[in-house]
Amino acid sequence: MRKTRERSGRHYAALVLVGRADERGRLRRLLAGARAGAGAAVVVVGEAGMGKTALLASVVDGVGDMFVLRATGTRAEHDLPFAGLSALVRPVLGLLDEIPAPQADALGAALALRPGHAGDRFAVGAAALSLVCRAAEERPVVAVVDDLHLLDRPSLDAVLFLGRRLVTDAVALLLATRPEAGVDDLVADLDQLVLPGLDERAARELVGDPRVTDAALHRLLALTGGNPLALLEMGAHALPPQPDVGGLPVPRLIVAAFAARVERLFEPARSALLVATVAGDSDLPTVAAACAAQGVAVSALEEAERDGLVAVGPHGVAFRHQLLRAAVYQAAEPAARRAAHRAMAAALPDTEVDRRTWHLERAAVGADPVVAGLLRATAESARSRGGYAVAAAGFERAADLSVDAADRARLLTAAGESAWLAGLTDLAVGCLARAVRRAPDADTRWRAMALQGLVSARRGSLTEARDLLLAAADAATASTADVDEVVLVLAEAVYTCFYLADGPGTERALERLDAVVGRSRAARARVVGALAGGMGRVLVGRGVEGVTLVRRAVHDMDRGEMSTDPRWLPWLLLGPIWLREAGEARGLLEGVVDEARARAAVGTLPFLLFHAARDDATTDRWQAAEAGFREAVDLAAESGQRTDEGISLAGLTWLVARQGRQEQTREVAARALASCAASRLEFGRLWVEYALGDLEAGAGRPERATSHYRAVQATTRRCGVDDPDLSPRAELVECLVALEQHAAAADEARAALAEAAAKGQPWALARAHRALAITGEHPERHFAAAMGLHDRLADAYERARTELAHGTWLRRVHRPGDARAPLRSALVAFDRLGAAPWAEAASRELAATGERVQRRQAGGQQPLTGQELQVVRLLVRGRTTREAAAALFLSPKTVEYHLRHVYIKLGISSRTELADRFPDLTDP
Numbered sequence: 001m002r003k004t005r006e007r008s009g010r011h012y013a014a015l016v017l018v019g020r021a022d023e024r025g026r027l028r029r030l031l032a033g034a035r036a037g038a039g040a041a042v043v044v045v046g047e048a049g050m051g052k053t054a055l056l057a058s059v060v061d062g063v064g065d066m067f068v069l070r071a072t073g074t075r076a077e078h079d080l081p082f083a084g085l086s087a088l089v090r091p092v093l094g095l096l097d098e099i100p101a102p103q104a105d106a107l108g109a110a111l112a113l114r115p116g117h118a119g120d121r122f123a124v125g126a127a128a129l130s131l132v133c134r135a136a137e138e139r140p141v142v143a144v145v146d147d148l149h150l151l152d153r154p155s156l157d158a159v160l161f162l163g164r165r166l167v168t169d170a171v172a173l174l175l176a177t178r179p180e181a182g183v184d185d186l187v188a189d190l191d192q193l194v195l196p197g198l199d200e201r202a203a204r205e206l207v208g209d210p211r212v213t214d215a216a217l218h219r220l221l222a223l224t225g226g227n228p229l230a231l232l233e234m235g236a237h238a239l240p241p242q243p244d245v246g247g248l249p250v251p252r253l254i255v256a257a258f259a260a261r262v263e264r265l266f267e268p269a270r271s272a273l274l275v276a277t278v279a280g281d282s283d284l285p286t287v288a289a290a291c292a293a294q295g296v297a298v299s300a301l302e303e304a305e306r307d308g309l310v311a312v313g314p315h316g317v318a319f320r321h322q323l324l325r326a327a328v329y330q331a332a333e334p335a336a337r338r339a340a341h342r343a344m345a346a347a348l349p350d351t352e353v354d355r356r357t358w359h360l361e362r363a364a365v366g367a368d369p370v371v372a373g374l375l376r377a378t379a380e381s382a383r384s385r386g387g388y389a390v391a392a393a394g395f396e397r398a399a400d401l402s403v404d405a406a407d408r409a410r411l412l413t414a415a416g417e418s419a420w421l422a423g424l425t426d427l428a429v430g431c432l433a434r435a436v437r438r439a440p441d442a443d444t445r446w447r448a449m450a451l452q453g454l455v456s457a458r459r460g461s462l463t464e465a466r467d468l469l470l471a472a473a474d475a476a477t478a479s480t481a482d483v484d485e486v487v488l489v490l491a492e493a494v495y496t497c498f499y500l501a502d503g504p505g506t507e508r509a510l511e512r513l514d515a516v517v518g519r520s521r522a523a524r525a526r527v528v529g530a531l532a533g534g535m536g537r538v539l540v541g542r543g544v545e546g547v548t549l550v551r552r553a554v555h556d557m558d559r560g561e562m563s564t565d566p567r568w569l570p571w572l573l574l575g576p577i578w579l580r581e582a583g584e585a586r587g588l589l590e591g592v593v594d595e596a597r598a599r600a601a602v603g604t605l606p607f608l609l610f611h612a613a614r615d616d617a618t619t620d621r622w623q624a625a626e627a628g629f630r631e632a633v634d635l636a637a638e639s640g641q642r643t644d645e646g647i648s649l650a651g652l653t654w655l656v657a658r659q660g661r662q663e664q665t666r667e668v669a670a671r672a673l674a675s676c677a678a679s680r681l682e683f684g685r686l687w688v689e690y691a692l693g694d695l696e697a698g699a700g701r702p703e704r705a706t707s708h709y710r711a712v713q714a715t716t717r718r719c720g721v722d723d724p725d726l727s728p729r730a731e732l733v734e735c736l737v738a739l740e741q742h743a744a745a746a747d748e749a750r751a752a753l754a755e756a757a758a759k760g761q762p763w764a765l766a767r768a769h770r771a772l773a774i775t776g777e778h779p780e781r782h783f784a785a786a787m788g789l790h791d792r793l794a795d796a797y798e799r800a801r802t803e804l805a806h807g808t809w810l811r812r813v814h815r816p817g818d819a820r821a822p823l824r825s826a827l828v829a830f831d832r833l834g835a836a837p838w839a840e841a842a843s844r845e846l847a848a849t850g851e852r853v854q855r856r857q858a859g860g861q862q863p864l865t866g867q868e869l870q871v872v873r874l875l876v877r878g879r880t881t882r883e884a885a886a887a888l889f890l891s892p893k894t895v896e897y898h899l900r901h902v903y904i905k906l907g908i909s910s911r912t913e914l915a916d917r918f919p920d921l922t923d924p
Contacts, residue, residue, distance in 0.1 A: 017058065018198065018202050018205050018206045018228070019198045019199065019201075019202030019203075019205075019206070020051065020055055020058075020195075023044075023055060023193060023195065024055065024058060024059055026042075026193060027042070027044075027055070027056075027059040027174065027193070028059055030042055030172050030174070031059065031060075031063065031066065031140075031142055031172050033172070034066075034140050034141070034142065034169075034170050034171055034172035035065070035066070035140045035170060036170075037168055037169070037170050037893070038168065039136075039166030039167055039168060039169040039170065039171040039172065039173075039891075040166055040172060040173070040191065041162075041163035041164075041166055041172075041173035041174075041175065041190050041191065042173070042174060042175070042190070042191045042192065042193050043148070043175045043176070043177060043187045043190050043191070043192045043193070044056065044174065044175065044176040044177075044192075044193045044195065045176075045177060045178070045179050045192050045193065045194045045195065046176075046178070046179070046194065046195030047178055047179060047227065047250060047251060048178055048229070048250075048251045048254065048321070048322065048323050049227045049228060049229025049230050049250065049251065049254050049321070049323065050195040050197075050227060050228060050229075051195065051228050051229070052146065052176040052177075052195065053146050053147075053176065055176075055195070056144050056146060056174055056176055059174070060142055060144055060174070063142060065139065065140065066139065066140045066141060066142045066172075067091070067092070067135055067136075067138070067139050067140065067141045067142070068141075068142055068143075068144070069088050069089065069091060069092065069132070069141060069142070069143040069144065070087070070088065070143075070144045070145075070146075071084045071085070071087040071088035071144070071145050071146075071151070071155070072084075072087075072145070072146040072147050072150075073145070073146070073147040073148055073149065073150030073151035073152075073156075074147070074150055074280055074281060075150055075280070075325070076278070076279070076280020076281060076282075076355075076358075077152060077280060077281070078150055078151075078152055079152065079354075079358055079390055079393055079394070080152055080354050080355065080358070080390065081110070081152060081154050081155075081354075081382040081385055081386075081387025081389075081390040081391070082110045082111055082124070082152065082154050082155050082158075082385065082386075082387055083152050083155065084145065084151040084152055084155030084156070084159070085110070085111070085124070085128060085154070085155035085158050085159065086111050086155075088128075088143060088145065088155070088159070089107075089111075089128060089131055089132065092131055092132065092134075092135040093111075093113070093131075095131060095134050095135055096108060096113075096131065098134055099127060099130035099131055099134055099886075100130060100598075100882070100883075100886040102123070102598050102599050102600065103123065103126050103127035103130050103600055103886065104127065106118045106119055106120075106123035106124055106126075106127050106386065106599075106600060107124055107127035107128065107131065109384075109385055109386065110124045110127075110154070110385045110386045110387070111385075112385060117384055117385075117386070118384075118385050118386025118387075119386060119599055119600070119601060120386070120599065120600060120601040120602055120603045120604070121154065121157055121386055121388055121421060121422055121423065121602075121603070122157070122161060122600055122601075122602035122603065122638075122639065122889070123386065123599060123600035123601065123602070124154065124157075124158045124386055125157060125158040125159075125160075125161025125162060125600075125889075126161065126600040126602075126886070126889045127600070128158045128159070128161065128162050129161060129162045129165055129889065129890075129891060130885075130886065130891070132162060132169075132171055133169045133171060133891035133892070133893065136169050136170040136171045137170075139170070140170035140171070140172075141170060141171045141172070142171075142172045142173075142174065143162075143171065143172070143173045143174070144174045144175075144176075145159055145173075145174070145175050145176070146176045147176065147177070147322065148175045148176060148177040148183060148187070149177045149178055149181035149182055149183045150322075152387070152389070152390060153389030153390065153422060153424075154382075154386065154387040154388065154389055154390060154422070156183065156186070157389075157422075157423070159173070159175070160186055160187065160190075161889070163175065163190055164189065164190070164638075165889060165890055165891065165894065166891075167890075167891075167893075167894040167897055168891075168893045168894050168896070168897040169891045169893050169894065175187070175190075179194075196226065197221075197224070197225040197226020197227055198226040198227075198228060198231070199226065200217065200218075200221060202226075203217060203220070203221055203226060203231055204217060206228055206231055206232065207220075207231055207232070220234060223250075223253065224250055224253065225250055227250045227254070229254055229321060229323070230250050230253055230254050230257070233254055233257040233258065234253065234254075234257055251323060254321075254323050255323050255326055255327045255330065256327075258309075258321075258323060258324045258327035258328075259327040259328075259330070259331050261307060261309065262304075262309070262324075262327060262328055262331060263331070265303055265304060265307070266300075266303060268296045268297070268300035268303075269300045269301065269302075269303040269304050270328075271291075271294055271295075271296045271300070271336075272291050272294075272296050272297070272298060272300040272301045272304075273301065273304050273309075273310070273328050274328055274329070274332050274336060274337070274340050275287060275290045275291050275294055275296075275340050275343060275344065276301065276310065276316075276317040276319075277319075277325045277328045277329050277340075278329070278337070278340045278341055278344055278359070278362075279316070279317065279344055281316055282316055282344070282347075282348070283314070283315055283316050284298070284312065284313065284314050284315065284316055284317070286344075286347050286348060287316060287317060287347075289346075289347035290340070290343040290344045290346070290347040291343075293342075293343040293346055293347060294339065294340065294343050298312075301317065308320065309324060310324075337362070338362065338363040338364075338365065339363075341359040341360070341362040341363040342359070342360070342363040344359045345359035345360045345363065353374075353377075353378065353381075354378050354381070354382075356374075357371070357374040357375055357377075357378045358378075360374060361374075361375055361397055361401070364401055367401055367402065367403050368401045369401070369402060369403050369404075371401050372398045372399075372401035372402045372403075372407075372411075373398075375394045375395075375397055375398035375401065376394070376395065376398045376411065378394050379391045379392075379393075379394030379395045379398060379414070379415075379418070382394060383414075383418055388418045388419070388421040388422035389418075389419070389422035389423075389424060391414075391415075391418040391422075392415045392416075392418035392419035392422055392424060392427060392428075392431070393415075394415075395411045395412070395414040395415035395418060395431075396411070396412065396415040396427075396431055398411050399411035399412045399415065399434075405438060405439075405440040406439070406440050406441060406444055408438055409435045409438050409439040409440065409444045409445070409448060410435075410444060412431045412432070412434050412435035412438065412448070413431075413432065413435045413444070413447060413448045413451060415427075415431040416428045416429070416430075416431035416432035416435060416448070416451060416452065416455070417451055419431060420451075420455045420458075421603070423639060423640045425455065425459045425640055428455050429452060429455060429456065429459075429461075432448050432449075432451055432452035432455065433452060435448035435452075436448045436449050436452065441479075442475055442476075442478060442479035443476075443479050443480065443481060445475055446472045446473075446475035446476040446479060446481060447472075447476075449468055449471055449472035449475060450468070450469060450472035450473075450476070450489045450492075452468050453465045453466075453467075453468030453469035453472055453489075453492070453493075453496075454469075454492060456468060457469075457492065457495075457496050457499075457643060458641050458642075458643055458644070459640065459641070459642055459643070460642030460643050460646065460675075460678060460679035460681070461679070462496055462499055462500050462643065462679050462680050462681060463500065463680050465496045466493060466496045466497055466500060466502065466505050466509075469489055469490070469492055469493035469496060469509075470490075470493050470505075470508060470509060470512065472489050473486055473489045473490045473493065473512055474512070476489065477512070477515075477516060483516055483519045483520055483521065483525070484520050484521060484522045484524075484525035486516050487513065487516060487517055487520050487525045487526075487528060487529045488525065488528060488567060488568070490509055490512055490513040490516070490529075490532065491513070491528045491529065491531070491532035491571065493505075493509040493512075494506060494509045494510065494513065494532040494533070494535060494536040495532065495535070495574075497509055497536070497539070498535065498536070498539055498683060499643060499647065499681055499682075499683050499684075500680060500681070500682050500683065500719075501539075501682035501683045501686060501715070501716070501719040501721050502682070502719060502720070503539065503540045503719055503720020503721050503722070504720050506536045506539055506540050506720075507536075507540060507720075509532075509536060510533060510536045510537065510540075513529060513532060513533055513536075514533065516529075517529030517530070517533065522561075523556070523558060523561065524557070524558065524561050524562050524568055526556070527553045527556055527557045527558075527562070527571070528553075528568060528571045530549045530550070530552060530553035530556075531549075531550055531553040531554075531571050531574060531575050531578075532571075533546075533549050534546040534547065534548070534549030534550035534551075534553065534578075535550060535574070535578055537549065538550075538578075538723050538759065539721055539722075539723050540720065540721065540722055540723075541722030541723070541758070543723070543724070543758050543759030543760065543761070544758065544759060544760045547579070547759065547760060547761060550575055550578055550579060551579060553575055554575040554576055554579065557572060557575065559572060559588075569592065570607060572588065572592075573588060573589055573592065573608070573611055574611070576588065577589075577611055577614070577615055579761075589608065589611060589612045589615060590612070592608055593605070593608050593609065593612055594887075596608055597886070597887040597888075598886075598887070600886075600889065602635055602638070602639055602889070603639050603641075605631075605632070605635050606632045606633075606635045606636035606639065606641050606644035606645070606648065607641075607644055609628045609629075609631050609632035609635070609648070610628070610629070610632045610644055610647060610648045610651060612628050613625045613626075613627075613628030613629040613632060613648070613651060614651055616628060616920075617629075617651065617654070617655055618794065618795050619794040619795065619796060619920075620794075620796035620797075620829070620832060620833060620920055621920040621921070622655060622659070622797075622833045622834060622920065623834070623869060623873075623918055623920055623921055624873055624920055624921050625651075625655055626652065626655055626656070626866070626869060627866065627869035627870045627872075627873045627921070629648050629649075629651050629652035629655065630652065630866030630867075630869070630870070631866070631870050631888075632644060632645075632648035633645055633648045633649055633652065634866070636648060642675065642678065642679055643679055643681060645675055646672060646675035646676045646678075646679050646681045646684050647676075647681060647683070647684045647687075649668060649671050649672035649675055649676075649684070650672045650676060650681075650683075650684035650685070650687040650688050650691075651687065652668050652672070653665060653668045653669045653672050653687065653688050653691040653692075654687050654688075654690065654691040654694070656668060656691075657669075657691035657692065657694045657695040657698075658691075658694050658698070658797065658833075658835050658838075659833070659834045659835050659836060660695065660698045660699065660835065660836040660837035660838075661836075662695065662699070665691065665692070665695050669688050669691065669692060672684060672685075672687075672688045673685060673688055676688065682715070682719055685715070686712055686715055686716065686726060689708050689711050689712045689715065690708070690709070690712050690726075690728055692708045693705045693706075693707075693708030693709045693712065693728060693731060694731065696708060697731060697734065697735060698835075698836075698837030698838060699837060700837075702734075702735035702736075702738040702739050703735075703739060705731070705735045706732060706735045706736065706739065709728040709731055709732040709735065710732075712726075712727075712728050713727070713728065713729075713732075722755075723759070724752065724755040724756050724758075724759050724764040724768075725759075725761075725763065725764055727752065727755060727764075729748045729749070729751060729752035729755075729767075729768075729771060730752060730767035730768065730770060730771045732745075732748050733745045733748050733749045733752070733771040733774055733775060734771075734774055734805070736748065737774055737775065742775065742776075745774070745775050746775045746777065748771065749768070749771040749772045749774070749775045749777070750772070752764075752767065752768040752771050752772075753765075753768040753769070753771075753772060755768070756768040762789040762790075762792045762793055763789075763793055763795065763798070765785075765789050766785075766786045766787075766789035766790050766793065766798060766799075766802065767786075767798060769782040769783070769785040769786035769789065770782070770783070770786045770801070770802045770805055773786065773805065773806070773809065774805055774809075779809050783802065783805070783806045783809070786802045786806075787799075787802060787803075787806070790802060796829050796832070796833060797829070797830075797833055797835060799829065800825070800826040800829035800830050800833075800835075800838065800842075801826075801838070803822035803823065803825050803826035803829070804822070804823065804826040804830075804838065804841060804842050804845065806819075806822045807819040807820070807821075807822040807823035807826060807842070807845055807846070808823075808845050810822070811823075811845060811848055811849050816848075816849035816850055817849075819845070819846075819849050820846065820849050820851055823842055823845050823846040823849065824846060824851075826838075826842040827839055827842040827843055827846060827853070827855070830842055831855060832920070839855070843855060863905050864902060864905060867898055868898050868901060868902050868905075869921075870888055871884060871888065871895055871898040871899060871902070872899075872902055872914060872918055872921060873918075873921045874887055874888065875895075875899065875911060875914065876911070876914055876915045876918050876921045877921070881895050881896060881899075902914070
């Protein structure tokens with residue numbers, strides 16, 4: 001028997017050498033690419049026993065020319081924040097002060113090396129990226145993370161953040177996980193290497209026992225699917241005598257085989273083995289102390305060691321495989337497991353607070369206020385370090401162990417908030433829903449309900465968010481809640497209705513807001529109440545009243561006070577943007593975006609980038625707008641913010657449609673519509689429909705464009721929305737004139753002017769006057785009125801559309817000399833914007849006046865990717881390569897890689913030329 005076991009151990013140690021030549025070759029090529037500066041990540045996927053660990057070890061061991069970083073996920077450390085990341089980057093922490101200071105501070109706080117708060121969960125990932133890539137500047141790095149599915153969630157997020165951004169750095173990231181282990185969706189966008197079962201030839205070589213007949217080997221293969229560990233264990237120790245076990249999953253067969261071996265051990269060995277199982281990576285003295293508390297000597301493990309199950313050393317007990325741990329733990333009685341956890345908690349030193357709490361929690365039965373208090377403290381510690389997923393689990397379990405109902409509700413609320421910050425939206429909503437149901441008092445209930453509404457708004461459940469926020473405000477008003485907090489909740493409800501394009505909902509929110517805002521004590525609450533009240537009124541057609549409120553709020557806001565709390569900060573930005581006061585909004589937005597980039601606050605960036613891009617899109621900075629929209633989409637998708645992803649896709653659709661990019665518009669529109677439909681983001685769907693109308697109009701297909709514009713009108717009527725800025729009447733008039741439906745065009749133009757006059761804002765009025773001029777009603781007067789209004793605005797596209805219409809009319813009334821100036825101006829503007837269809841129209845009209853037309857290259861036709869545009873945007877604003885890398889969460893080498901491609905595509909060789917080619921990306 002001992003000879004068989006020795007052979008089994010020898011073969012298992014060399015598993016990867018049997019039938020894995022192709023897989024080893026692929027991983028070695030990955031390492032060779034990293035040495036050459038082609039960074040990449042790969043996920044090795046295989047069920048338990050497929051040899052993932054051995055495969056990685058065979059490729060990595062002995063690569064003396066590379067810096068090897070290692071970490072392994074374990075169940076014992078699954079709830080210890082950043083335990084895995086700490087192990088992975090420990091050898092390179094000496095370089096911590098050589099990465100951007102905010103990132104260094106975030107990583108230092110996360111790993112408990114420095115005081116402070118880690119902040120956004122992605123800040124630590126950005127820091128890990130910078131640190132590993134900085135190490136790779138010294139020599140190539142291979143980073144290996146085994147059992148990725150057991151890694152603590154904060155570390156998992158950081159590792160995947162790193163893996164998604166390896167492009168040109170000398171870094172190879174090798175990850176290993178089991179399929180369907182809870183991380184499948186998280187790693188779906190990374191390259192994968194799936195380990196198949198061994199074939200008959202490799203299985204025969206692996207088993208290596210001539211006593212195993214061909215018939216027995218065929219049966220083994222049928223049972224195990226070629227799983228190497230199952231072949232070894234079942235072939236050498238526990239081949240089932242009956243064929244009816246073939247329906248069991250292979251890991252369960254392996255666990256059963258291990259369990260059978262454990263069962264043959266004497267009781268002291270089994271007891272010591274259970275302690276070692278729960279001990280995780282604890283050192284041998286700690287394991288010995290826990291064994292002694294259980295009345296057994298640690299030397300009892302020698303029997304299991306002789307049987308090849310474990311290896312005992314001064315640093316602890318190493319199990320042959322994780323499934324052996326599972327077999328030992330599952331075979332033990334629940335009372336024995338709890339006793340083992342209590343023994344480990346007693347054996348751990350006082351400094352190991354988190355580990356002790358973890359063991360006490362697993363030893364608890366029923367309510368335990370002492371353990372609940374310990375869990376709360378460890379969760380708060382994890383939250384302060386940015387370990388939000390661990391904090392969420394700790395708060396939730398503390399709630400389960402608490403006696404007091406109010407404490408349970410508050411802990412569940414804290415769990416929900418932490419889960420949201422960790423990106424675990426389903427857990428967040430579930431915890432908050434439980435908090436609402438279990439809250440014994442109105443104050444606790446409305447706070448949980450409000451937070452649930454805010455989470456729902458960001459995750460894309462907008463109808464649910466609206467109802468929760470309104471209900472929370474009602475509950476808060478009926479309690480002793482701070483009126484200022486109620487105002488903020490109702491302001492969020494108004495903004496949610498804005499995304500829903502929900503007129504009736506907006507009216508309900510306004511009614512509640514008007515009833516409480518006058519009782520606000522803080523100036524910022526009154527400002528936010530006025531902003532939300534004004535925006536809501538504009539949306540439902542009470543434009544003049546609404547604009548007056550917004551303008552007054554912008555005048556009264558104290559930027560210092562608004563900036564002190566991130567909950568109020570977005571409202572600081574929305575007021576100027578809503579009024580289309582681009583200059584003021586631009587400076588403010590850029591400052592806030594730059595601060596968020598510096599802090600690696602990825603969670604806040606999608607919202608900020610969307611509004612910055614939307615502001616750019618209403619000026620002549622369309623290239624900046626495209627870069628902003630694309631970055632917002634990518635970051636929102638990565639951080640699970642479906643609302644921001646959908647609205648940013650809609651904004652991007654609107655932009656590329658006006659540039660006439662047919663294929664891209666339809667591709668982005670399809671993504672936007674799918675995203676908006678899932679969230680019921682009706683405002684985004686309106687934008688997409690509007691954009692498709694613009695695309696058809698620019699292509700000279702007025703009948704199709706009219707269909708889209710009519711659909712927009714029908715939707716706004718159905719939703720009860722009456723803002724002239726959302727009305728396509730100006731565009732519709734041009735299409736109807738082109739279709740010779742002059743009476744209908746005149747009706748639309750007059751309606752446009754009436755709606756614009758009711759709002760009193762220059763943007764809508766300028767478009768309405770242009771529409772009336774196009775219908776032939778006092779053209780000279782209305783074109784002049786429109787141009788006067790455009791002088792007060794920064795919207796280059798709308799001004800150029802008016803100039804094109806004016807020049808076209810002048811040429812057609814036989815005034816070619818007068819037509820040339822507006823047509824030239826329109827052509828220059830459209831070319832700069834990259835609005836190709838409209839530039840072509842202006843060029844044709846100008847040529848028809850007898851002028852020889854000279855065109856500049858259209859800005860929108862630059863063949864740059866979204867990532868390249870983002871790099872260009874920061875570099876032309878004066879950022880260094882390292883500063884741009886930190887801002888975009890890339891490595892410096894990746895920024896240089898993108899810059900080289902930009903130079904090649906544009907045929908330039910310096911940043912001065914780059915700034916000349918992209919004037920609208922520089923500081924305004």
